[in-house]
Amino acid sequence: MGKSDPGQGLTSPDPLVREAYLMAYDYIDYVTAQPRPPSGPAPSPASAALRHAGDELLLRFPIFFRRWPRVFRDVTEETACSTLVTILDEHFAPTRRRDLAWSAVLSTYVLAGQMALHCQSRGMNAILPQLQHCVGSYVERVICPEIRDKGGWSGFVSRFGRKPSLEGQVKKVCCWSLVILTVGIFTYYIWKKRMT
Known part of the structure; x- marks a missing residue:
């Protein structure tokens, strides 16, 4: 997969698509930020909900995330995006896409965040912008058409946003x-x- 324009998607005329890319860029920046936790507010309510839900998922189910280093161990800068897309395609098999759950959308971004952390720990920081674009593109292609009928990202925010x-x-x-x-x-x- 060749280098992509990092701004592509963020300037889409479709607000649903723009939000998908904004969430991808923000979440990967958020999980790879040093020092942890990063400061600064999320750029949108959906991004804030993603940050919150991703942190909660990692705290509540850490055992689930212990397997990813084994899955990612052979990943290189050249294969990071294709590996991520392959895993996501298995996750979003056509038979499962009929009734898309918000938890599946969350897991897409969290998985991309785990891939980004793996790449960062292996010194492959140069691939991070490409991973951001890759997951944004995947969400645009596979998930956005499904959530358009659900009223957009507002359902994600109400499901995963921080509750008082x-x-x-x-x-x-x-x-x-x-x-x-x-x-x-x-x-x-x-x-x-x-x-x-």
Whole structure:
């Protein structure tokens, strides 16, 4: 696979496709950033959801990711993209593509991130932009047509986006209660002052 223009896809007139590439570029930058964890916000809600869900997946199921170094051990700069596409094609066999699950979309990006980490650990940093484009292109070709009928990336964001914690929700309720109480006291004070 030859070198590709890294900006291609990010400038697509189709917002669904642009987001697919943005997520690919951001996620691989995110997982390969040094030092870990990287600073800075995600460039979009879907990218933020991908970062969050990818981190959760790695924390909850680390054993699943231990097999990838064996699978990737013979990968070179020349074969990284073709190996990734072969694995993804097996994952998205035509019989399984009929009812695409958001978890399958997540695993596509996480697998690409694992390939990028493997390449980085082997000193193959030059291949990372090509991997970013490769996964963006794959998502454009295979996944975007499927999710277009699902309303785009909003389903991914609602499924994998960071949910407010119970503590955060309690704080929010307490703050609003305090505001309402303060307004009530202030209103009562002004009313009482007018009456006297």
